[in-house]
Amino acid sequence: MNNMMMKKKTTQGRKKIEIKKIDNLSNRQVTFSKRRVGLFKKASELCVLTGAEVAIIVHSLGKRVFAFGHPNIDAVINRYTTGSASSSSSSSSSSSVADPKIPLGAHEIQQHNRHYAKVSKELEVERKRKELIEGSKLENGGSFWWDDPIEHMGLEDLQQYKASLEELKKKLWL
Amino acid sequence: MNNMMMKKKTTQGRKKIEIKKIDNLSNRQVTFSKRRVGLFKKASELCVLTGAEVAIIVHSLGKRVFAFGHPNIDAVINRYTTGSASSSSSSSSSSSVADPKIPLGAHEIQQHNRHYAKVSKELEVERKRKELIEGSKLENGGSFWWDDPIEHMGLEDLQQYKASLEELKKKLWL
DNA sequence: TCGGCTATCGTTAGTTT
DNA sequence: GAAACTAACGATAGCCG
Numbered sequence: 001m002n003n004m005m006m007k008k009k010t011t012q013g014r015k016k017i018e019i020k021k022i023d024n025l026s027n028r029q030v031t032f033s034k035r036r037v038g039l040f041k042k043a044s045e046l047c048v049l050t051g052a053e054v055a056i057i058v059h060s061l062g063k064r065v066f067a068f069g070h071p072n073i074d075a076v077i078n079r080y081t082t083g084s085a086s087s088s089s090s091s092s093s094s095s096s097v098a099d100p101k102i103p104l105g106a107h108e109i110q111q112h113n114r115h116y117a118k119v120s121k122e123l124e125v126e127r128k129r130k131e132l133i134e135g136s137k138l139e140n141g142g143s144f145w146w147d148d149p150i151e152h153m154g155l156e157d158l159q160q161y162k163a164s165l166e167e168l169k170k171k172l173w174l
Numbered sequence: 175m176n177n178m179m180m181k182k183k184t185t186q187g188r189k190k191i192e193i194k195k196i197d198n199l200s201n202r203q204v205t206f207s208k209r210r211v212g213l214f215k216k217a218s219e220l221c222v223l224t225g226a227e228v229a230i231i232v233h234s235l236g237k238r239v240f241a242f243g244h245p246n247i248d249a250v251i252n253r254y255t256t257g258s259a260s261s262s263s264s265s266s267s268s269s270s271v272a273d274p275k276i277p278l279g280a281h282e283i284q285q286h287n288r289h290y291a292k293v294s295k296e297l298e299v300e301r302k303r304k305e306l307i308e309g310s311k312l313e314n315g316g317s318f319w320w321d322d323p324i325e326h327m328g329l330e331d332l333q334q335y336k337a338s339l340e341e342l343k344k345k346l347w348l
Numbered sequence: 349t350c351g352g353c354t355a356t357c358g359t360t361a362g363t364t365t
Numbered sequence: 366g367a368a369a370c371t372a373a374c375g376a377t378a379g380c381c382g
Binding site: 019020021022028029031032035036038039042043045046048049050051052053054055056057058059060061065067076077080 | 193194195196202203205206209210212213216217219220222223224225226227228229230231232233234239241250251253254
């Protein structure tokens, strides 16, 4: 048996934990501090690596507030609140978004959170798709290339045409 | 001959990287996506483990916006902007940790609410568009009719094909 | 309580499909 | 060109000073 008893285990090292609220207060506080630092570090790396702009606000159980921002937390928040793109406005939406001024029960808040997360994710996908479509449109002087008159195409043109359609399909649905 | 050097090394695994902007665009985008998800997961765990309230806003390269909030992103930002929780300190830590003292006006908060409504509205429009596209897809046994092999179409078929494309275009952009 | 330590767990860079 | 995979890297739970 080849046991290396020469090394004394000074600690047993990290253990797997389940992601649920930590009961012990002092452990919870320690974990909060460690993980808050870790979170900010991750955010910082994301900024540097990708050039993204990030703002984080953390409220501890007590009253303390910690914030991270790159390049500037207020600028990031402001840009978020004012929004950056697109056109139409008008009309309050019919979606199930609650007005934050109205106090909601915990259950309703959770519902809203889930909805918001879902909406954000889906909008991201849809916007990307929209951009791709618009990109295809603009590549041909403002009209759709797929609207070109195919009656007069030769077989070669048609094959190219089909290849383009397949490319579009990939971009749209992959 | 000898031992198991033949073990298939399918990947060489992760390599150490230096924290500086990634030059290659596509790598940068991939890293952004992966790390954004990782960051939000870390935030989520922090919330669950310690009961903290966290809001994160991420702007990717100017245009797209991603947000995370628990229990509610608006509430967390609001509390930050209004400073309803007395605070100060911050003491220590790394990074550019800002102190939440700069109040944003109610006007800006309302701007955010309008922005959210706008985004939701846009998503509705995009969803309808998506449904139309998917409807077109399903009409042909799960594949795209526009992906039919046009090389073998006769002129009549091609004209019908073009008409269908025009119909799709109308549905997409009306 | 805080900072430091370390074995282990979780994240992810590079690769493959 | 996204998604799955894998091994190396980085974060951290539990300990100790």
